[in-house]
Amino acid sequence: MDLQLSALEQEALKLSLWVSAWAVLGSLPLGIFFGWLLSRKTFPGKTLLDGLLHLPLVLPPVVTGYLLLLTFGRKGFIGAWLYQNFGITFAFNWKGAALASAIVAFPLMVRAIRLSIDLVDRDLEWAARTLGANPIRVFFTVTLPLTIPGILTGVILFFARSLSEFGATITFVSNIPGETRTLPLALYTLTQVPDGEHGAMRLCVIAVIVAMLALILSNYLAKKVQMEIKG
Amino acid sequence: MLFAQLRKTLGDLTIDLTFQSDQARVIALFGPSGAGKTSVISMIAGLIRPDSGKIKLNGSTFFDSQVGTNMPPEQRRIGYVFQDGKLFPHLTVKSNLEYGMKLVPKIHRQVNFDEVVDLLGIRSLLFRRPARLSGGEKQRVAIGRALLTSPKLLLMDEPLASLDADRKQEVLPFVRSLKEVYNIPIIYVSHLPEEVASIADRVLVLRAGRLEAFGGIDLILKNGSTTDDN
Numbered sequence: 001m002d003l004q005l006s007a008l009e010q011e012a013l014k015l016s017l018w019v020s021a022w023a024v025l026g027s028l029p030l031g032i033f034f035g036w037l038l039s040r041k042t043f044p045g046k047t048l049l050d051g052l053l054h055l056p057l058v059l060p061p062v063v064t065g066y067l068l069l070l071t072f073g074r075k076g077f078i079g080a081w082l083y084q085n086f087g088i089t090f091a092f093n094w095k096g097a098a099l100a101s102a103i104v105a106f107p108l109m110v111r112a113i114r115l116s117i118d119l120v121d122r123d124l125e126w127a128a129r130t131l132g133a134n135p136i137r138v139f140f141t142v143t144l145p146l147t148i149p150g151i152l153t154g155v156i157l158f159f160a161r162s163l164s165e166f167g168a169t170i171t172f173v174s175n176i177p178g179e180t181r182t183l184p185l186a187l188y189t190l191t192q193v194p195d196g197e198h199g200a201m202r203l204c205v206i207a208v209i210v211a212m213l214a215l216i217l218s219n220y221l222a223k224k225v226q227m228e229i230k231g
Numbered sequence: 232m233l234f235a236q237l238r239k240t241l242g243d244l245t246i247d248l249t250f251q252s253d254q255a256r257v258i259a260l261f262g263p264s265g266a267g268k269t270s271v272i273s274m275i276a277g278l279i280r281p282d283s284g285k286i287k288l289n290g291s292t293f294f295d296s297q298v299g300t301n302m303p304p305e306q307r308r309i310g311y312v313f314q315d316g317k318l319f320p321h322l323t324v325k326s327n328l329e330y331g332m333k334l335v336p337k338i339h340r341q342v343n344f345d346e347v348v349d350l351l352g353i354r355s356l357l358f359r360r361p362a363r364l365s366g367g368e369k370q371r372v373a374i375g376r377a378l379l380t381s382p383k384l385l386l387m388d389e390p391l392a393s394l395d396a397d398r399k400q401e402v403l404p405f406v407r408s409l410k411e412v413y414n415i416p417i418i419y420v421s422h423l424p425e426e427v428a429s430i431a432d433r434v435l436v437l438r439a440g441r442l443e444a445f446g447g448i449d450l451i452l453k454n455g456s457t458t459d460d461n
Contacts, residue, residue: 123317126278129304130311131331131380141330145321229321229360 005206008199011178012186013206019094019182020162023102024155027109031154032144035113056168057107065171068100072172096173097165097180104168105161109154116150117143149225156218160211183207233384233416236284237274246270246440249284252433257410257417259431261424261451267440268420269314272386275418276311277304288384305334310377310385310415315393316369318361324372325357331380341381342413350412351375351405367398371405378409385409385417391426399426406430424451 005013038050056064072079072090082088090096120143128138166184173180175189187203190196236249246267252258260268273279275286275293283296288309293302318327328348332340348354351371361369370390377385390406391399407430410417421427427434428448436444436451444450 121317123313124319126304127311127313127317128319128330129278130276130307130309131376132305132308132334133330134303134305137334142319229362 006199008177008186009202009206012181012183012203013210015094015097015178015180016163016182016184016210019098019101020159022095022098023105023162024159026098027102027106027158028151028155031106031109031113031158032147032151034110035117035147035150035154036139036143038110039114039117053110054107056104061104061165061167062171064104065100065168068096068103068168068172072096072099090173092173092176093179094173097169097182100168100172101162101165101182104165105158108161109158112150112154112157113147116147116153119150120146149222152218152221152225156214160214163210163214164207183210232287232289233275233418234285234287235271235275237271237281237286238283239270239274239279239281241267241270244270244440246274248437248440248442250435250442250445252416256414257419257431257433259427259434259448259451260418260420260437261422261427261434262437262443263422265439266437268422268437269388271437272311272388272418272420275384276309276386277302277307278311308380308383310380310382312370312373312377312385312387312390314389315366316361316373318364318369318372318376320361322360323357324353324359324361324364327361327372328357328376328379331376335380339381340379342379344379346412347375347378350408365398366394367401370394370402374402374405374409378413378415382415385415386420387417388420389422390419391421403429427451 034053038046070076072082074080074083074089074091079090082090088095090099124142124146125138128142129135133141163182164184165182166188169180169182170185170188175181175185181189183203183206187200187207190200190203232251232253234251237246239246244265244267248271260271262268270279274281277293280301281294281296284294285292285296286294288307292300293307294300318324319330322330328344332344348357351374353368353371353375356364356368356372361372364372374387374390387406391402394402403426406419409415410430419427419430428451431448434444434446434448434450435442
């Protein structure tokens with residue numbers, strides 16, 4: 001077996017990592033915000049919001065992709081507005097692939113962050129308040145640092161789910177080489193052509209290796225953070 | 232001068248009391264567990280909102296249900312020592328000590344960092360994390376952390392409760408020396424008469440949310456029945 005990646009494989013791998021990295025960057029602030037909101041606040045419609053955020057986890061990804069097409073496509077009500085006012089479009093480009101994978105992976109991130117905020121001792125926050133810190137400072141100096149292990153878990157889960165995203169992506173932004181053809185889409189394409197098995201198998205191995213590396217990295221980081229706290 | 236008129240219902244317990252302290256330096260808030268001691272100081276610190284009442288310290292109003300005043304805890308400048316320290320686990324001892332101090336403008340800092348560190352005997356611990364401290368050491372750091380904000384009032388919620396007898400002896404002298412060295416009034420929560428007797432000038436006896444007595448420490452030495460078994 002040739003260990004050198006072919007141009008097509010490199011393209012798919014690079015695109016996948018690029019798309020997922022942007023999905024993580026764009027989602028993290030929102031993930032922290034919604035994790036905190038669901039963990040700490042009670043408000044009318046909380047159950048509904050919780051349900052909406054988790055919906056992509058239980059919906060068939062094709063449905064998510066189709067809904068994205070209806071809302072963020074060039075003619076969709078958000079997509080049309082974004083294009084007219086800012087010239088931004090998610091239709092049939094890598095940004096759309098990042099959006100699709102972000103929406104599908106978002107519940108995993110919010111869950112991990114929310115659980116980890118649940119575990120922060122409220123008395124530590126109260127202690128910080130009595131020491132003169134306002135709620136915003138308390139959040140950034142106490143709550144957030146103590147939530148880092150959960151944020152790391154959330155990011156890794158998110159990243160892994162986003163790398164493996166297929167259904168919503170192909171429905172929303174189609175399967176365009178170099179633009180939206182990520183690893184899973186490239187693999188799917190190869191399974192649809194004669195003599196594609198060998199190439200498909202190679203992409204399988206690449207996908208497994210990338211996923212394993214992500215898990216190893218996450219374990220390493222989580223241990224490092226724990227060590228840091230235990231001193 | 233502290234004035235507190237507090238009313239708060241928490242489950243089965245209704246706290247309803249009024250007290251005023253003029254010159255006493257260490258007031259013990261004494262009573263069996265479940266009497267509402269922690270709730271009382273939490274209301275003074277602003278961590279729990281009373282249902283109604285009024286809290287004033289040295290002329291500034293912290294809480295007044297009639298006019299709707301409720302100053303947030305970070306503006307009250309009240310030091311609070313929790314039962315089990317509540318040190319920030321992700322920060323070193325030094326950063327814990329400096330956390331509140333750095334938020335106080337320099338001109339209002341009346342408590343010197345090195346002095347406190349030496350008084351509490353924690354200089355050798357400065358670069359450790361809380362996870363590597365003993366219970367007594369944690370409590371001393373927690374006291375230092377609260378003290379370094381130069382508070383106008385220091386609240387201590389059974390700071391020795393989680394310590395065994397030896398560790399108590401490690402902390403108790405420091406609490407006593409606080410009283411000698413700094414001119415900061417202290418409210419000290421405890422259910423142990425001997426602890427109260429060795430520290431306090433005045434005693435507030437609390438029972439089932441109500442003030443049973445307020446006076447000198449002879450109150451509890453004569454009447455040991457207020458103790459309970461933990």
